[in-house]
Amino acid sequence: xxxxxxxxxxxxxxxxxxxxxxxxxxxxxxxxxxxxxxxxxxxxxxxxxxxxxxxxxxxxxxxxxxxxxxxxxxxxxxxxxxxxxxxxxxxxxxxxxxxxxxxxxxxxxxxxxxxxxxxxxxxxxxxxxxxxxxxxxxxxxxxxxxxxxxxxxxxxxxxxxxxxxxxxxxxxxxxxxxxxxxxxxxxxxxxxxxxxxxxxxxxxxxxxxxxxxxxxxxxxxxxxxxxxxxxxxxxxxxxxxxxxxxxxxxxxxxxxxxxxxxxxxxxxxxxxxxxxxxxxxxxxxxxxxxxxxxxxxxxxxxxxxxxxxxxxxxxxxxxxxxxxxxxxxxxxxxxxxxxxxxxxxxxxxxxxxxxxxxxxxxxxxxxxxxxxxxxxxxxxxxxxxxxxxxxxxxxxxxxxxxxxxxxxxxxxxxxxxxxxxxxxxxxxx
Ligand SMILES: [Ca+2]
Numbered sequence: 275x276x277x278x279x280x281x282x283x284x285x286x287x288x289x290x291x292x293x294x295x296x297x298x299x300x301x302x303x304x305x306x307x308x309x310x311x312x313x314x315x316x317x318x319x320x321x322x323x324x325x326x327x328x329x330x331x332x333x334x335x336x337x338x339x340x341x342x343x344x345x346x347x348x349x350x351x352x353x354x355x356x357x358x359x360x361x362x363x364x365x366x367x368x369x370x371x372x373x374x375x376x377x378x379x380x381x382x383x384x385x386x387x388x389x390x391x392x393x394x395x396x397x398x399x400x401x402x403x404x405x406x407x408x409x410x411x412x413x414x415x416x417x418x419x420x421x422x423x424x425x426x427x428x429x430x431x432x433x434x435x436x437x438x439x440x441x442x443x444x445x446x447x448x449x450x451x452x453x454x455x456x457x458x459x460x461x462x463x464x465x466x467x468x469x470x471x472x473x474x475x476x477x478x479x480x481x482x483x484x485x486x487x488x489x490x491x492x493x494x495x496x497x498x499x500x501x502x503x504x505x506x507x508x509x510x511x512x513x514x515x516x517x518x519x520x521x522x523x524x525x526x527x528x529x530x531x532x533x534x535x536x537x538x539x540x541x542x543x544x545x546x547x548x549x550x551x552x553x554x555x556x557x558x559x560x561x562x563x564x565x566x567x568x569x570x571x572x573x574x575x576x577x578x579x580x581x582x583x584x585x586x587x588x589x590x591x592x593x594x595x596x597x598x599x600x601x602x603x604x605x606x607x608x609x610x611x612x613x614x615x616x617x618x619x620x621x622x623x624x625x626x627x628x629x630x631x632x633x634x635x636x637x638x639x640x641x642x643x644x645x646x647x648x649x650x651x652x653x654x655x656x657x658x659x660x661x662x663x664x665x666x667x668x669x670x671x672x673x674x675x676x677x678x679x680x681x682x683x684x685x686x687x688x689x690x691x692x693x694x695x696x697x698x699x700x701x702x703x
Contacts, residue, residue: 326416333409340402347395351388358384436512437471444528445474446681449482457512463524464531470524473510481684483539484528486520487677489660492640493517496624500609503625504562519625519637522566522604525559529679536679537574540636542662543674545644550578550665557679565603565611568627574685579664585633587668597633597663604628622658631656633663641671 361377361384441460442448448459456476461484462469475483489496494508494517506521529536538557543549556571573580584598596613603611606625610617618631626637638660641650646669648655659671666672 326412330409330412330416333405333412337402337405337409340398340405344395344398344402347391347398351391351395354384354388354391358388438474441469443531444679444681445472445476445482445484446684447482448474449476449480453482454478454480456514458510461528463527466524466527471510472520472524473512473514475514475678481680483678483680485514485676485678486525486528486538487636487675488514488517489636489640489672489675490515490517492642496637496639498606498625500606500625503604503606504566522559523562526561526566529558530560532681534681534683535571537682537685538570538677538679540576540578540634540662541674541676541678542578542636542665542672544666544670545673550576552576552578552580552582552662552664553685554582555682560603565605565609567601567603568599570600578662581634581662581664583633584629585663587633587663594633596630598629599627599632599634602627602629621654621656623652624658632661633668635659635661636672636675636677638671644670644673646671 358381361381364377436457438448438453438455438457438459440448440451440453441462442451443463444461445459448461453459453474453476456474458471459474460469461472473485473488475485488508496519498507498519503519504522506519506524508518509516510518529538535556536558538554539551540553541549541551553574553576554570554572555574556569558569560567560569570582573583582599584594584596586594587597590596602613604625605611605617605619605628607617607620607623610619612618612628612630614628614630618628619625622628622631622635623639624635624637626632626635635658639651639658641659644659644666646659651658657668659669660675661668661670662672
């Protein structure tokens with residue numbers, strides 16, 4: 275009975291914990307829901323417990339069968355003992371020595387049979403004890419796992435995400451107000467109706483980067499629609515371990531609020547662990563009425579090359595012109611604002627400042643290991659990875675990316691050498 279109770283309580287726990295798993299399955303985006311909450315652990319142990327369930331149940335059934343068998347055997351033996359006792363009494367009463375001898379030999383046979391049955395029972399009892407102890411051990415393990423699982427699930431599933439108390443119009447203002455820790459902060463850009471959560475990357479010198487996009491491990495699907503890209507999706511985490519798109523509307527509010535222009539920094543890590551970056555001066559995301567158009571004044575520098583300016587892939591002389599991104603409107607699978615007769619965003623399964631289509635594509639499909647082929651790219655077969663063509667080929671997808679912004683006057687403080695080149699982008703200075 276104890277075992278049964280343990281089993282029942284375990285199963286109850288399993289069904290409870292499996293309901294706490296985190297998912298990114300929502301098709302539609304509700305602005306106020308999901309974003310900024312933090313519950314990163316998928317409690318896979320619950321699945322493990324569920325898998326164990328049929329094995330334990332089978333063992334228990336077998337245990338009950340054997341117990342029943344033994345009960346029957348014991349009953350039979352008891353009947354035999356009664357029979358033997360009766361025969362002995364009867365023999366004593368008998369006057370005939372022949373009958374007595376015959377009865378005695380019968381009794382002897384009975385005793386032998388009885389002994390054999392006892393030996394058989396003993397071996398069955400031994401087997402049963404082994405099974406019982408194995409089951410108890412397994413139950414104990416399951417119980418311990420359940421306790422661990424419970425503790426693990428309680429921790430992140432409670433809303434215990436640490437949000438830093440300082441606020442500002444962007445992460446640099448937050449750093450200026452004394453913040454020296456990277457983490458989650460509320461910002462309220464000048465034209466924002468309400469504050470919203472961002473991840474601020476703040477270093478010891480007091481530079482505060484506002485992080486706009488993060489790819490890390492492919493855990494978030496970037497194939498989303500216009501509304502989702504507008505509002506943002508994915509997960510913000512205080513330790514910067516999760517993937518997300520902050521949202522076009524927020525990027526617009528952040529990048530257009532200040533008289534001091536912003537630098538957009540794109541940071542990438544490839545599958546050999548090499549880290550490179552590209553900086554763009556006077557980065558701006560336009561309003562929704564202008565389809566969140568991307569503009570910058572010039573390539574400010576970096577060792578990853580200027581893929582936003584397009585890339586000559588060698589297919590056509592116009593490659594570079596038609597794969598540049600400065601001045602492009604944002605496109606999603608359900609809103610085609612690109613310069614291509616088809617729909618780049620639909621073909622590549624992501625939202626981006628598509629031209630015809632891209633040389634830089636940080637919202638692309640996540641490919642483990644980096645290298646992929648036309649075959650891997652699915653029904654359309656176009657290069658749809660996380661691409662930065664001036665560093666790696668378009669058939670190589672980056673391992674990690676970050677898009678973040680900082681006021682340009684902080685760049686001298688961060689020690690970055692400006693490798694200023696004026697390309698023919700919009701708003702040349
Ligand atoms: Ca088009």
